[in-house]
Amino acid sequence: METIGEGPVAVVYADGGSALKTFPAPLDRQTRADLDGELAALRTLGDARPILVPDGVEVLPDGKPALRMERCVQSLAQLVARNGPLSAEDTVTIGLTLSAALATAHQAGIVHGGVHPGNLLFRDTGEPLVADFGVVLRAAFPRDVLPWLEFTAPETVRDGTADEATDLYGLGAVLRFALTGEPPFRFQPGEQDGERVLKVLHVDPEPVQDEQLGALLGRLLAKDPDDRPDSAAAVTEELSWLREPELPRTPIKVIGPPPAKRQAPADRHGKLGLILGIAAALALLAAAPILLLSQRASTPPQAEMGAAQLPPLVPTPSKEPQLTLDEPVDLGDTVKLTWSSPEVLDFAVVIAPADQPNRTVYAERKHTLEVPVSRDLPYCFAIQGTNGAQTVETPPRPIRGATCKT
Structure with a gap:
């Protein structure tokens, strides 16, 4: 077709x-x-x-x-x-x-x-x-x-x-x-x-x-x-x-009192x-450029994953949220990602394919997501989370021989 x-x-x-x-x-x-x-x-x-x-x-x-x-x-x-x-x-x-x-x-x-x-x-x-x-x-x-x-x-x-x-x-x-x-x-x-x-x-x-x-x-x-x-x-x-x-x-x-403002659904x-945005801090962080750069043929592709340096929107608490990304499961056309945190956070998934622009997928408060990928490309993945006051990012995880660099 x-x-x-x-x-x-x-x-x-x-x-x-x-x-x-x-x-x-x-x-x-x-x-x-x-x-x-x-x-x-x-x-x-x-x-x-x-x-x-x-x-x-x-x-x-x-x-x-x-x-x-x-x-x-x-x-x-x-x-x-x-x-x-x-x-x-x-x-x-x-x-x-x-x-x-x-x-x-x-x-x-x-x-x-x-x-x-x-x-x-x-x-x-x-x-x-x-x-x-x-x-x-x-x-x-x-x-x-x-x-x-x-x-x-x-x-x-x-x-x-x-x-x-x-x-x-x-x-x-x-x-x-x-x-x-x-x-x-x-x-x-x-x-x-x-x-x-x-x-x-x-x-x-x-x-x-x-x-x-x-x-x-x-x-x-x-x-x-x-x-x-x-x-x-x-x-x-x-x-x-x-x-x-x-x-x-x-x-x-x-005549009479002005109409009430629109009521939001429950x-x-x-x-x-x-x-x-999942709170504005995460929106700004997750949208930062993340590049996976192909190296010479003798070395595997590398991913440079970083976040924008932006001023915090609210005061930063002393304790940083904890967030861990498990090993990605490569299913061919998709990759299953699973992560964990002892805290209630909102999440974004950062996807860095070789020789292509990064993508950011917003995952709300889920702890697992299956993302579509191309079969012939190496990738690096990271999870970013926020509690509304602070953001945290996992170390990147590779598939298909990619070397991820932070």
Whole structure:
């Protein structure tokens, strides 16, 4: 089958008129049940909504799961890369599609969990669809999300929050990308990943030139989720007015106390496999450059693994957390990593392949993780952990003859 897409975790193949999105390891029974329930809930939303719902889950001969779905011709990311930014009119049209899809899902209690230009897709007719709804697979397969960092809400960076407000932030980031051709925060040559994280947490995006769209984007990209619009449905209404400004809008006078701020769901945290920050200290530390450098043919590859020297965010306690990484188990296409700590820590897995950029996978509070690897490359691995006040890193562990250097 032809490969038509590849992300940090999944690979998408063309299979006739369908797309087959494959994942790197089998699902356990509970995860499969959760995924089936999530897909069933999406199917209840109806075909009229601009949501790409997978046809179902298939198990490949090697036991790995795959989602079969309609094959689309391109994503918004690909469209903008080829043709440049969209007009304000087309951006509003895209926004109406995305906000309507989010509004429908939110009303059914479904969160997208990772809105970015790569999952806004187009049929060959030009009709846009929103793909990749749901958090079950994001939790099952933690991924390196640094490529989409600038489209991720600050609260997700801090603690893994995934809710309606974080979807609205993603909506704003996608619309800004469509209109300008750039994410909310422009990447600068030589910029470290930790600096990118700091921008998302603390820097407001520069305003866009379009006055009306700019005002809406500013609210969608607010650092405080309570400063964002109340709902995706409210955004749909505002975008509809921007497209048809001659339609009158009836002002409504609010009498009595102001409306209460948006209440967070009872369990907003920990449901997402894409945690960028696990507390800001770990986000900055884990994102530091880690290189595995191939030596001369007569010597095995070496990995230079280090952490950014950044000021502590909180006072450092006298006792350093304890963290131990067991010997990695090489399974061919994946490597099983297991680590231990007597303390409650949040973790990140640092993956350093030979002659390639490092990857960082956020593991929440898990103590084991199976990560996808290439069969023909040596690797070094390390685990980083934080208790919110201090960070600790294990000595790196090699596989396939790599020599790891700290």
